[in-house]
Amino acid sequence: MIDDLILVATLLAALGCAVVAGFFFAFSVCVMKSLARLPTQQGIAAMNHINVVVINPWFMGAFFGSALMCSLLAVSTLSRDTPGATWIVLAAVLYLAGTIGVTMAFNVPRNNALAKLDPDSPEGGRQWAEYLVGWTRWNHVRTIAALAAAALLVFVLTV
Numbered sequence: 001m002i003d004d005l006i007l008v009a010t011l012l013a014a015l016g017c018a019v020v021a022g023f024f025f026a027f028s029v030c031v032m033k034s035l036a037r038l039p040t041q042q043g044i045a046a047m048n049h050i051n052v053v054v055i056n057p058w059f060m061g062a063f064f065g066s067a068l069m070c071s072l073l074a075v076s077t078l079s080r081d082t083p084g085a086t087w088i089v090l091a092a093v094l095y096l097a098g099t100i101g102v103t104m105a106f107n108v109p110r111n112n113a114l115a116k117l118d119p120d121s122p123e124g125g126r127q128w129a130e131y132l133v134g135w136t137r138w139n140h141v142r143t144i145a146a147l148a149a150a151a152l153l154v155f156v157l158t159v
Helices: 003-036 040-053 057-080 083-114 124-158
Strands: none
Touching: 003 040, 003 057, 003 083, 003 124, 040 083, 040 124, 057 083, 083 124
8 A cells, every 4th residue: 555655656746846847948948038038127027927926826836746745755765665765865855956945045036136126227137137047047957857856756667
């Protein structure tokens, strides 16, 4: 029974990590490039709107639900010496540090600073350009971490 629960939990965690990776991937390859093509004021306004709208049950459920599932899996597999436990723990660390940690340490502070930015100020254009580069760079890290976590969890399911 417990093994079946771990199997289902691993599948759900893999799917959650993959959904989050896909969400971040879309930002890296499409959304941020689109926002960069807009006039500064419009790009800043659009990103600020995105940062408000993204706080919703669907995204937060996938984002933090995957973190919770990975954490529970790591603890339960280590405590039972489950086959594949090392890969599950590595996936959890990748997701927690590379996705949740990076978001809180690098992307959210940039979003908070952007919300306070005056897009009509002489500094607005320069700060917007810096935001686009820095935010996107860290978003690439989040994308890769979430995708790697999903891949490791799928690997565990196949061995």
